[in-house]
Amino acid sequence: MLLATDLDGTFLGGTPEDKERLYHLLHHNKEIQLIFVTGRGIRSVLNLLEDTALPRPEYIICDVGATVTHLPTLAAVEPVQSNIAAKWPGDHVRETMKKVRGLLHQEAQQQYRCSYYYDEETDIESAREIAASLQCDMVLSAGKYLDILPGGVNKGYTLQQLLEILVLPHHKILVAGDSMNDITMYETGFKGVVVGDSEAELVRRTAGMSHVLQAQRAGAGGILEAMAFFPEFRSYL
Ligand SMILES: [Mg+2]
Numbered sequence: 721m722l723l724a725t726d727l728d729g730t731f732l733g734g735t736p737e738d739k740e741r742l743y744h745l746l747h748h749n750k751e752i753q754l755i756f757v758t759g760r761g762i763r764s765v766l767n768l769l770e771d772t773a774l775p776r777p778e779y780i781i782c783d784v785g786a787t788v789t790h791l792p793t794l795a796a797v798e799p800v801q802s803n804i805a806a807k808w809p810g811d812h813v814r815e816t817m818k819k820v821r822g823l824l825h826q827e828a829q830q831q832y833r834c835s836y837y838y839d840e841e842t843d844i845e846s847a848r849e850i851a852a853s854l855q856c857d858m859v860l861s862a863g864k865y866l867d868i869l870p871g872g873v874n875k876g877y878t879l880q881q882l883l884e885i886l887v888l889p890h891h892k893i894l895v896a897g898d899s900m901n902d903i904t905m906y907e908t909g910f911k912g913v914v915v916g917d918s919e920a921e922l923v924r925r926t927a928g929m930s931h932v933l934q935a936q937r938a939g940a941g942g943i944l945e946a947m948a949f950f951p952e953f954r955s956y957l
Pocket residue numbers: 726727728729730897898899
């Protein structure tokens with residue numbers, strides 16, 4: 721099977737016992753492939769892997785889908801990455817977004833996205849209009865993160881593009897997340913788990929999806945719960 725999981729609040733969330741059990745499983749069962757699908761940048765994920773005993777994924781989709789890296793070689797995955805780069809308008813996204821009232825720019829080095837913090841003072845409608853005029857998408861998440869991404873690029877899109885190259889059977893894929901920037905992973909139709917303590921809007925938006933389990937347990941516990949729930953993953957526990 722392949723587990724494509726968000727990091728913060730999902731793979732990195734839950735009780736210490738659940739995390740230990742999930743990580744142990746992934747360390748010892750080489751039949752489970754792992755992909756991280758995160759809003760973090762690659763530098764932040766590499767630091768995390770250095771500092772912890774986390775299982776190492778084969779691929780890392782970072783920047784809410786805007787970059788995809790093969791971890792053993794640290795190479796960008798082609799042609800997926802070039803296709804994303806071709807959709808990105810470039811540096812003038814940041815310049816143009818300066819017009820939006822109430823946006824705080826995130827100080828992270830980024831290539832094919834622009835990230836901000838927002839709050840109730842932020843002029844979201846003007847941000848949305850500017851994004852659209854640049855043929856970009858705007859993604860709001862966790863009530864505080866605002867991302868501008870190349871049009872049509874998101875976690876679900878890039879995961880699908882990557883899986884096309886890997887040619888894996890559809891029914892052996894489990895996606896996991898906890899906030900609104902994960903919704904496109906469920907929209908792919910892959911089996912999925914919305915872990916416990918997820919963003920309320922994500923829980924609401926996935927409530928009618930029969931291929932998605934809304935787990936009770938938070939973080940890693942929710943992933944384990946889903947592996948027990950869906951018959952095709954049970955043998956991997
Ligand atoms: Mg998360």
